[in-house]
Amino acid sequence: MTPFTTLDGLAVALDRSNVDTDQIIPARFLRKPRSAGYQNFLFHDVREAEPDFPLNGRAPAILVADANFGCGSSREGAVYALVDAGIRCVIAPSFGDIFAGNAGKNGLLTVVLAPDLAAALRAQLPASMRVDLPAQQVRFPDGSVHGFAIDAFRKRCLVEGLDDIGLTLAHAGEIAAFQDADRAARPWAMPA
Amino acid sequence: MTAPQATPGSETSTAPRTLFEKVWASHAILTREDGTALLWIDRHFVHEGSFHGFGMLEHSGRPLARPDLTIAVADHYVPSHARTEPIRDPEVAGMITTLRRNAERHGVDLLDLDDPRQGIVHVIGPEQGLTLPGLTVVCGDSHTSTHGAFGALAFGIGASEVSHVLATQTLWQRRPKTMRITVDGTLSPHVAGKDVILAIIGRIGAGGAVGHVIEYAGSAIRSLPMEGRLTVCNMSIEAGARAGMIAPDETTFAWVEGRPRAPKSDAFAAAVAAWRRLPTEEGARFDRDVVLDAAEIAPTVTWGTSPETALPVTGVVPDPATATDAAKRARIADQLDYMGLAPGRPLEGIPVDRVFIGSCTNARLPDLRAAAAVLRGQRAVVPGLVVAGSVPVKRAAEAEGLDRVFRDAGLTWGEPGCSMCVGMNGDLVKPGERCAATSNRNFQGRQGPGARTHLMSPAMAAAAALRGAITDVRRVA
Structure with a gap:
């Protein structure tokens, strides 16, 4: 996974809420191998239906949306x-x-900002801005700086580009001990 | 960062606990300082769309940790017709072949296309007795929340997490908040689990339960059969919830007993004794409480492109002009534009072009019975597709003659799978067409590019088939 530290880039506004993953990538593209590259599937049908869709003709590094972005289907193809x-x-x-x-598993940072702050940011876009993950800060195009919260573990995985399966397997002893105790406590939990 | 600590034994806790807290505590192998826990996973369902997760496992060179707790089934892409013929679409055929190869290579039980147990993953798990109270259940599909109807902690995961579970049989999870949704009172005739969950999502919104696990409680929930509870938990994700749960009770135990993979005899008795300790204790605290009156829930339909646009069928299409702010106004206007609807129009009477009865939400035997009861002896005026949730459901429906009712009404009787809910197998609603569907999502393009979906119960979809329009089932039943 590519480590994420500081990002300076073009941000565009997607001024809508409940953007579901069926819109981000329609189901018919999910059968494609990852090696094919998924960039052309991004918002495929919306981009065709709406000529003025904010991503048409732009290649941003940062997307700023309204509430509940990425709701719906679990398809990782959206990421x-x-x-x-x-x-x-x-x-x-x-x-x-x-x-x-x-997103966290693929080096894509999700930043939660309060609704009014996110709206204020969208009003300044498209424009260049900065995201500083180690400092947990975003700098808006108008120069104002705002902090954001993130789980310590998710932050570490993103900043260091860690493989979390490797991290988990370092706990193999605890996992084995749990299984032994659990077999005794819940013998019925195994499929008959 | 400090090292994670082994989770303290649940016996030491004296505060009243919720169902969720008990299941979480009994599966937490380790807990980090930020509350993220490494959870043990009891059941992992995979399907042909899980090929990315298997690919990652293969790439890492790691073995599959627990093939005995991994169950594979073909459902998302399987054809609804001509099941015995080779699959014509080479990409789909390749996905099924890949699933077979992965199952064989790793020693995983596969419910293949010709298997008498085959069906939609969220139908077959409970049906085979693989889904049990108190378990953790995951699958690379957001509607895994369905299995929570048994008092399991069940949630959807992405491909990277699928590969993590394949390699370790565990998953790191941030501890969610809890929300209790209580529905007390008596449901009116022709009001089903689907109407209950649509009314709930209409109330709290598509993002209303983000970051939360919902427990559904109250006398109306208790009165639902298991199939109705499965419908309710299935759509928890449509309110943004991490999972939905219902405390196991006598209805649950009776439904589980005798299922092929459920515990038998003494083991079943021991399991029931453990399951009786699962329900939320008096005085346990939830982060949020929501209460609905069952008597106020009417047959419910959606008008827009989010399940939160659910309204009683007696209602009217909303007017953007009445919205409280510009963002809401734009959101309503955009949805009306996509759906081709005018503000203020009564929902009843909106013409539909076709009907779909099926999906992990509403394709179990009682769902098919409810639809057939409305259709019996009558002709649909629009085309429709009825797809049972599994081969056992299909066979049971045929034994009761339900397939004849659907066929005599002019509807098509398909082979079990996800079908027109998501259109991956080519069962698509045409651009601009309007479909009355018993599935779970009315998103733009969900049933096909440009398709317009109205979500409703099986009885309501049957009524729509008879009239060719959204119809209050209470008028025709």
């Missing part, structure tokens, strides 16, 4: 499409839980 199109950070007042988890 592949964003990442393959060069987007490294999405900023919104809230995210679909599964989408946010998928």
Whole structure:
């Protein structure tokens, strides 16, 4: 995974809420191998239906949306499409839980900003801005700087570009001990 | 960062606990300082769309940790017709072949296309007795929340997490908040689990439960059969919830007993004794409480492109002009534009071009019975597709003659799978067409590019088939 530290780049506004992953990548593209590159599937049908869609003719590094971005289907292809199109950070007042988890595994940073702050930012776009993950700060195009919260573990994985399966397997002893105790405590939990 | 600590034993806690807290505590192998836990996973369902996760496992060179807790089924892309013929689409055929190869290579039980147990993953898990109270259940599909109807902690995951579970049988999870949604009172005739969950999502919104696990409680929830509870938990994700759960009770135990992979005899008795300790204790605290009156829930339909646009069928299409701010105004206007609807129009009477009865939300035997009861002896005036959730459901429906009711009404009776809910197998709603669907998502393009979807219960979809328009089932039943 590519480490994420500081990002300076073009940000564009997607002024809508409940952007679901079916819109981010329609289902018919999910059968494609990742090696094919997912960038052309990003918002495929919306971009065709809406000529003035904010991503048409622009190649931003940062996308700023309204609430509940990435809701719906668990398809990780939504994250592949964003990442393959060069987007490294999405900023919104809230995210679909599964989408946010998928993003973290692929080096895509999700930044939660309060609804009024995210709206103020969208009003300044398209423009260049900065995202500083180690400092947990974003600098708006108008120069104002705002902090954001992120889980310590997710931050570390993003900054260091860690493989979390490797990290988990370092706990193999605890996992084995849990299984032994659990077999005794819940013998019925195994499929008959 | 400090090293994660082993989770303290649940016995030491004296405060009243919720169902969720008990299941979480009994599966937390380690807990980090920020509350993120490494959870043990009891059941991992995979399907042909899980090829990315298997690919990552293969790339890492790691073995599959617990093939005995991994169950594979073909459902998302499988054809609804001519099941015995070779699949014509080479990409789809390749995905099924890849699933077979992965299952064989790793020693995973596969419910293949010709298997008498095959069906939609969220139908077959409970049906085979693989889904049990108190378990953790994951699958690379957001509607895994369905399995929470048994009092399991069940949630959808992405491909990277699929590969993590394949390699370790564990998953790192941030501890979610809890929300209790209580529905008390008696549901009116022709009001089903689907109407309950649509009314709930209409109330709290598509992002209303983000970051939360919902527990559904109250007398109306308790009165639902398991299939109705599965419908309710299925759509938890449409309110943004991490999972939805219902405390196991006698209805649950009776439904589980005797299922092929459920515990037997003494083991079943021991399991039931453990499951009786799962329900939320008196005085346990939830981060948020929501209460609905069952008597106020009417047959419900959606008008827009988010499940939160659910309204009683007696309602009217909203007017953007009445919205409180510019963003809401634009959101309503955009949805009306896509759906081709005018503000103020009554929902009843909106013409539909076709009907879809199926999906992990509403394709179990009672769902098909409810639709057939409305259709029996009558002709649909629009085309429609009825797809049972599994081969056992299909066979049981045929034994009751339900397939004849659907066929006599002019509808098509398909082979089990996800079908027109997501259109991956080519069962698509045409651009601009309007579909009355018992599935879970009315997103733009969900049933095909340009497709317009109205979500509703099986009985309501059957009524729509008879009239060729959205119809209050209470008028025709």
